[in-house]
Amino acid sequence: MSFFWRLTCSATLENIEIFADAIEEHVLSVGWFETTNPEIWMVEATVRKEPEMAFLQQLISEAAAQHKVPSPHLHVEKLPDADWLEQTWKNFPPLEIARFYIYGSHAKGEIPEGLIGMEINAATAFGSGEHQTTTGCLETLCDFMDAGIQVKNPLDMGCGSGVLAMAVTKLWQMPVLAVDNDPESVRVAAQNAATNKCEQLMHTLCNEGFEGDVVQKYGPFDLIVANILAGPLCDMAPQMVANTIKGGRIVLSGLLTRQIDEVAAAYEVAGATLVSVKNVGDWATLSLIK
Known part of the structure; x- marks a missing residue:
């Protein structure tokens, strides 16, 4: 063992x-x-x-x-x-978040009518959907869908277990690039994509953020979702905005509400404007536009 x-x-x-x-x-x-x-x-x-x-x-x-x-x-x-x-995973019951119903195989059953099911199992990658930052991101993505925003070339930067990347494919039925710097996360994200029958639309890639040119080859992107931490989000601001098309959307989470101004300022300097803030508990999700 x-x-x-x-x-x-x-x-x-x-x-x-x-x-x-x-x-x-x-x-x-x-x-x-x-x-x-x-x-x-x-x-x-x-x-x-x-x-x-x-x-x-x-x-x-x-x-x-x-x-x-x-x-x-x-x-x-x-x-x-x-x-x-x-x-650990069995301690979490199925979750209903915006349009999504997230569950583990131990809780597999009928998906409630009108909700999109995503099966996420215990794995060594971060992100099973229960964290408040994931909730904020999923709700923000559903807000985009409700507002009629179209997405054609999305990126999930720091994908973890792939929850957000899969959510994007299920909402817009478009290919998505899911990037993480941890090989185990990339493996688990690909496995989750296969479990949820969206492996044809979800391409996983192991890379250290935007370093090198491998991520840029897939861009520029009209939607970037990054649920990481405030420090790395600020560090990535110039590259994140540079790899977003004009008018494209950036969704950021992994930051506390007291860090909103710091992160928003970094992206404003880089050329993105804060559009909305969604707070879930002590955590914030920012929506910006280039």
């Missing part, structure tokens, strides 16, 4: 992203969530091989020192992959 490791540390909401960002490039997936104490939030990351705890703790400590905040202690727990993934 192979194993995963789960890394956790706690901090206040104001500081939590500092520590998630500090280890993001060295883990398979990372996120943060509120605990039973509303003043304390938890960073949770997963890795495939035994983590270098001294190195990761050093990253946490250096980030704390840079921002002049207390340094949390990083904890690690070994998890059997099959048991952990199975149990």
Whole structure:
């Protein structure tokens, strides 16, 4: 049996992203969530091989020192992959989000009338549909459909398990490019596309953002969806806008409501205008137009 490791540390909401960002490039997936104490939030990351705890703790400590905040202690727990993934996914019931009904094979049944079904199973890629950022993106995409916005050449940047890319193909019946820098995410996204019978419309690609010219060869795009984190979204702003056609739409999520101005400003400088904001809990989804 192979194993995963789960890394956790706690901090206040104001500081939590500092520590998630500090280890993001060295883990398979990372996120943060509120605990039973509303003043304390938890960073949770997963890795495939035994983590270098001294190195990761050093990253946490250096980030704390840079921002002049207390340094949390990083904890690690070994998890059997099959048991952990199975149990984690079974904790989530089917979800109804806008036009979509998202479920795992363990909850397979009749799809409610009028909803679009998407089967997402336990896997090592981030994104099963339950996070508030995914909700915001799915609702925004459905708003576009309701408004009669046409999409011909879309991109899902940082696709994770492929939920948003599949949503685009099911709404507009158009080919979509799904890009992620993690090979496992790309594998799982392709597997999910096959499960949901949209593999003919969904092309998966492993690439570090817009680096090189491989992504540009598919563009420019009239819709880009990116559910990542605020820092990478800001870093990608010039390339994201440059690879969008004039009048094209950009949907951004993975940011907290307090980060809206920061992210919107980065895209305004790059040439995109903020059109709308959708808040789901503490998380925001931005809709912009070039």
